[in-house]
Every structure is written in C-alpha cells, then in structure tokens.
Amino acid sequence: MEIQNISIDEISPYENNPRINEDAVEGTAESIKEFGWQQPIVVDKNNVVIVGHTRLKAAKELKLKEVPVLVADKLTDQQVKAYRLADNKTGDMAIWDNKKLLDELDGIEDDIFTGFTESDTFDDTFDETDSEFLDEDKSAFYKLNFETESEDLFNKVQKFIEDNGGEIK
Template sequence: MNEEMKIQVVSIDSITPYPDNPRNNDDAVEPTAESIKQFGWQQPIVVDKNNVVIAGHTRLKAAEKLGLETVPIVVADLSDEQARAYRLADNKTGEMAYWDDKLLDQELSKITDIDMNLVGFNLDDIEPELPQDFFEENPDSESDSDTKNYLEWGSNKVLLSQNDIKILDDQFKKFNDGGENGSFVTFLVDK
C-alpha cells in the first residue's frame, strides 16, 4: 500500500486513454464536466507508469470537453494485471452502490444554490417529503359520512377531511389546467 499519494499536474496531452476500456462513459461526460466546473478537481486521474488511464476516463473526457490544458494525476505502482483488475473493479464497485431515496431527498432539499440537474440528477423525479402535519383535519368541518379518508405517502397515512379533499382536487385542477411542469407535490409545496 502506498504510504503517500503524490498528485502531479501534467499536460492533458501526456495522458493516454486505455484503448480497450470496456466502460462506455459518454453519457457521464457532460455532468462530470459540470461537476469539475462547479467544484474543481477533487479526484485525480489514476494512470500507470506510462500515463495510460487506469481510473478516470470520464474525468479525462470532461477535461478535454472543458478545454483544459492540464489535469491532476496519480501514478499507480501496479503490475499490468493489477492495473487491469483495478480498472474493472473501480467501475464495478460503483455499480453495486444504491441510493437511500429518503436520505437523498433530504440532502438534495438542502442544496438551493446549485443546479443538481447539471450534474446528473433529474430533480423532476424527486418528490419532496411533506411534513407529518402537512394536512391538518379541521375539527369544525362536517363530514358527509363516517368514512375516513387517508392520503398515503410512502409509509405515512394522513387523515383528510372532506374540505382537505376539495382543496386538493381544486389544486390538482389548477395544476393540470395551468400546464405546470414537474410534479404535483412540488407544485403544492411551492405554493
């Protein structure tokens, strides 16, 4: 194991993509370029002793797209077989991870000044979590029947009055008639 990683900044022209890279990363180049623009270089490209990319093909393509002249690299002290194995393992282990949607939503809701769509998140697909007391039953409202109406939200059930249902129906009609983009829940929360 390396005791200390030595990051070098080198000419982008001195780096060679691995010609047999089995990973098609073209769809990730634009979001990666945006990430580099927004946050700078936070991960160097890993290369072998001949400056052939082991890990970081997408970052290299993003740097080329941005017209950068230099890139940060780390030269890995690996055998040819180890470099091949690490190249594959680096990509495969990323596929094995998954998102905890609730925590992801919480984190994304705390990011207000950065457009996360630009770095690959489709925020139209993410519904904000409503607080437990989003709908409060009006104790003065009269129910037409003894039937209880619940709005199910994930594992939550929220009791709705007839008045709540009317308000939701009216808001949904406004949402549809207004040709709103995004989700209905986002439309409600933004009101």
C-alpha cells in the same frame, strides 16, 4: 501518494476500456467546473488511464491544458486491469436511500450542480405503507437487470417501475 499536474496531451485513454461513459461527460465537466479537481486521474507508468476516463474526456471538453494525475507505478499489470474494472463496478453496487437523498438535495441551493434532476428521485410524498409491492421488511431492496431491443417494452417497464416507487439507474 504524489499528485502531479501533467499535460492532457501526455495522457492516453485505455483503448480497451469497457465502460461506455459518453452520457456522463457533460455532468462530469459540470462537476469539475463547480467543485474543481477533487479526484485525480489515475494512470499507469506509461500515462495510460487506469481510472478517470470520464474525467479525462470532461477535461478535454473543457479545453483544459493540464490535469491532476496520480501515477500508480507500483501495480502489476494484473492489478491495473483489475483496478480499472473494480473502480467502476464497486460504484454500481451501491444503492440510494431516497428519503435521505431527498433530504440532502433539499438542503442544497438549486444553482449548485449535484448531477441530480427531478426525475432521478421518486416523489417525496410517496408513502411506503401504501405500496402493495413492499413487504414488512422495509430495509429490503431489490435490483433488476433488464435488457431488451424493444424501446416500447422498455418504456412500459420503466413507467411501471417508476409508477410503483422504483427507480431506474
């Protein structure tokens, strides 16, 4: 696996990228500034992005001239399409253990970028035994996909979930 630095102008985003990532660009740029490039952009043999669209946008925002790239030239067209989707989807499948997350965040200085804010985690004083919504199986997690065109309804559902120890992703 060979990573090479190439001109940002030689890389093209995939025009049919189904991932809407505008809200993640600023945080990704902060991460690149804080930690440098730790993960290259993956492109196909024509320098079209397979994975790393947000990193590419962040690099442009940072006015970088070159970025680290891995050319995945051994993948078939079908594999490229599938990898492009799988790379993003597999991250959506993970959930956070909020107690461990809070422990990790407590050990990091405030001026180091993590991408998390106070509102990203529920209060560490939340006592799971006090919640009428949790049963005996503390290892169970529930995931809810919710769509509405009503901002008022969304805000009410969000408040209810957060008030009861849940989190919105």
